[in-house]
Amino acid sequence: MLIGAELMVQSLIREGTKAIFGIPGLSNMKFYDVLYDYTKNESIKVILVRHEQAAAHAADGYARASGFPGVCTATSGPGALNLVTGIATAYWDSSPVIAITGQVPLSSMGKLSFQEADIIGIMQHITKFAIRLSEASEIPKWVKNAFYIALTGRPGPVVIDVPRDLWTRNTNGVNIPQAPSIMGYNGFRYRAGSEKVKEAISLLINAEKPLIIVGAGVMWSNATNEVLTLSNLLNAPIVSTLLGKAAIPHDYPLYLGMMGYYGRAEANQAFLESDVVLVIGARISDRTLPSPKDIESKKVIMVNIDPTDIEKQSFKIDVGLVGDAKNILKDMINALTSLGKKNCKCEWIRRLIELKEYYEAMYYQDDGKGLKPWRVLKTLRDVLPKDTIATTGVGQHQMWTALFWDVLKPRTFITSGGMGTMGFGLPAAIGAKVAKPDSTVVNLDGDGSFLMTANNLPVAIEENLPVISIIFDNRVLGLVRQVQEMFFNGREFSVDLGYKTDFVKLAESFGALGFDAQSYEDLATAVKKALRENIATVIRVPIPRDEPALPTLPPGGSLKEMIIRASRKTG
Numbered sequence: 001m002l003i004g005a006e007l008m009v010q011s012l013i014r015e016g017t018k019a020i021f022g023i024p025g026l027s028n029m030k031f032y033d034v035l036y037d038y039t040k041n042e043s044i045k046v047i048l049v050r051h052e053q054a055a056a057h058a059a060d061g062y063a064r065a066s067g068f069p070g071v072c073t074a075t076s077g078p079g080a081l082n083l084v085t086g087i088a089t090a091y092w093d094s095s096p097v098i099a100i101t102g103q104v105p106l107s108s109m110g111k112l113s114f115q116e117a118d119i120i121g122i123m124q125h126i127t128k129f130a131i132r133l134s135e136a137s138e139i140p141k142w143v144k145n146a147f148y149i150a151l152t153g154r155p156g157p158v159v160i161d162v163p164r165d166l167w168t169r170n171t172n173g174v175n176i177p178q179a180p181s182i183m184g185y186n187g188f189r190y191r192a193g194s195e196k197v198k199e200a201i202s203l204l205i206n207a208e209k210p211l212i213i214v215g216a217g218v219m220w221s222n223a224t225n226e227v228l229t230l231s232n233l234l235n236a237p238i239v240s241t242l243l244g245k246a247a248i249p250h251d252y253p254l255y256l257g258m259m260g261y262y263g264r265a266e267a268n269q270a271f272l273e274s275d276v277v278l279v280i281g282a283r284i285s286d287r288t289l290p291s292p293k294d295i296e297s298k299k300v301i302m303v304n305i306d307p308t309d310i311e312k313q314s315f316k317i318d319v320g321l322v323g324d325a326k327n328i329l330k331d332m333i334n335a336l337t338s339l340g341k342k343n344c345k346c347e348w349i350r351r352l353i354e355l356k357e358y359y360e361a362m363y364y365q366d367d368g369k370g371l372k373p374w375r376v377l378k379t380l381r382d383v384l385p386k387d388t389i390a391t392t393g394v395g396q397h398q399m400w401t402a403l404f405w406d407v408l409k410p411r412t413f414i415t416s417g418g419m420g421t422m423g424f425g426l427p428a429a430i431g432a433k434v435a436k437p438d439s440t441v442v443n444l445d446g447d448g449s450f451l452m453t454a455n456n457l458p459v460a461i462e463e464n465l466p467v468i469s470i471i472f473d474n475r476v477l478g479l480v481r482q483v484q485e486m487f488f489n490g491r492e493f494s495v496d497l498g499y500k501t502d503f504v505k506l507a508e509s510f511g512a513l514g515f516d517a518q519s520y521e522d523l524a525t526a527v528k529k530a531l532r533e534n535i536a537t538v539i540r541v542p543i544p545r546d547e548p549a550l551p552t553l554p555p556g557g558s559l560k561e562m563i564i565r566a567s568r569k570t571g
C-alpha cells in the first residue's frame, strides 16, 4: 500500500529526476515529508530556494544545461502563483520544466479556501500542458506523461496540480505505466518527405547567397554537428537567434553571430543580402525579424518540429519541413552528398569576411574611459574554461553578452529570450550548476536584474553551488534608459538605481565572496580567486551609465535601419 506522496516521489525518480527545486508549505508538505526519506538515501536532492520564481528558473536552467526536464514544486496559492513568471519564461523559450504544485483538498475547492488559487486556469495559457489530479492512483501515469510531453516535439513546461488529500490517500495495486498514453498527442515527430528535402537542397545548391539561421531547436535536437556539416557542404554561413547561440560553437569560421533587433551588424547584413535562407529550429520571432518585409524577396526553407511555427508566419515559406532537425538535416546531407555538387560561393564568402572585419573594427574600440563591456567579456572568456556555462539577466548586459560572449560548447548559454525575464540569471545558474556540477557556471548579470532574485544567493552558499555572478554595474536600468535617451527625447525617468547599493557587502552578508573589479586585471584576478576558493562569488564590474548596447533598431524599424554608432559621445 502506497500513499499518493510515495507514488509521486517514486514516479519522479523512475523518470530520472535527480533534483527538485522548491519551497514547502501546507499543500505540498506531505510530498516533502516523503522526499525527506529519499534524500537520506541520496536518491534525490531537494533544494530549498528563497522564492518560488527561482525554483522555476532553476529547473529551467537545469533543463537547458542538461537537456533533461527540470523539476520544481510549490505549495498552493501564493507558492504556485510565484512560479508563474518562471513557468511562462520556460514556455516562451521551449524549455521542459515540470512543476508539481500543491492544491487545496478536493472538498475545499472553489470556496475561496485558504491559499486557494485556480492554478490550472492560470497555467494553462503558459504551459504545454497542465492537469489537476483527482485520484492518487493517477500519479504514476501523469508523471510519465508529463515527462513525455515536456521533452517531445517542441519542449515545454508541464504543471501537475495535486490536491492536498491525494498526498495522504492510500492506493493499492496501482499500475506503473511502461509507456506514456495521452489521447491526441503525438509529439509532432513527423518526418519530411524525400521530395521536399530534395526541393530544399536544390534551392540551397542553386542559391548565390545561402544563409542558415539557427534557433534553440538545434540545441534540443542535438543537431549541432549536422548543421556544421551542412554549412560546410553548402558553403553557407550561419547566423543565430539569441537562444540559437547555445547551439553553435562560435569559433566556427562561418558563424557570424546573433541576428535581430540587437543583433550583430554583420549577421543582419548577411541576412539582408542573402537570397535563400534555411531556418532551422527557430520560430523567427519579432526580435529576430522585426519587420517581415526584410524576408519577402527571399526563398525560405523552414525546418521545425512544430508545424504551427511554419503555418503562422506572415511571410511565404517556400519549403516547410516538419520534424526533428537532426533527422531532417541528415536527410538533407544525404541528398546533398548524392547530388555531389559543391559550389564554392567564393564571392559570398569573401563578402562576409569583409563585413565581419569591417564591423569588428567598429565594435572592438576602447577610448580608455571606463570598462568596455566587450573587453570585460573577452577578459572573462580568457580566464574561464571552454565549457563554462553562462546565464544572463535581461537588459544591455544581456545584449552585450549576446554580441560578445563566445559560446564554445553547445548548451553553455542560457538566457531568457522570449519572455525577457529580469532576475533569470542567478537562479538559472544555480539550476545549471546542479545539472553540471563539474562545469564552471557564470551568471553575467545586470545590477537591476540581479537585485530581482539576489535573495537566492544563500541557496548557492547553503547548497554548495559555487556560481560566479558578474554584475555589469551601470547603476541603472540601462536598456530602458537607452531607449528613453534614443527614442523618448532623452527623457530619462525612473531608471536610476542610486549609488548606495554595495554588491560586495551584499555578497558577504550572505556568506559569498564579493569583489569590486576596477580594471580588467582586477576582474581576471577575482575570477581566478573565485575558481580557486570554489564558493559562490559576486564580482561587481563598474560600467559607465551611458554605455549603449548597439546595434539596435528604431521602434518598429526594419533590419535595414540598424543603428550602429551612438549619436552622442559616451564614456
Ligand SMILES: Cc1ncc(C[n+]2csc(CCOP(=O)(O)OP(=O)(O)O)c2C)c(N)n1
Residues within 6 Å of the ligand: 393, 394, 395, 396, 397, 398, 420, 421, 422, 423, 445, 446, 447, 448, 449, 450, 472, 474, 476, 477, 478, 479, 480
Ligand atoms: C521582470 C521584468 N521587469 C521589467 C522589464 C523591463 N526591462 C527590460 S531591460 C530592463 C533594465 C534592466 O536593467 P539591468 O538588469 O540593470 O540591466 P542593464 O540594461 O542595465 O544592463 C527593464 C526594466 C523586464 N524585462 N523584466
Ligand SMILES: [Mg+2]
Residues within 6 Å of the ligand: 395, 446, 447, 448, 472, 473, 474, 475, 476, 477, 478
Ligand atoms: Mg543596469
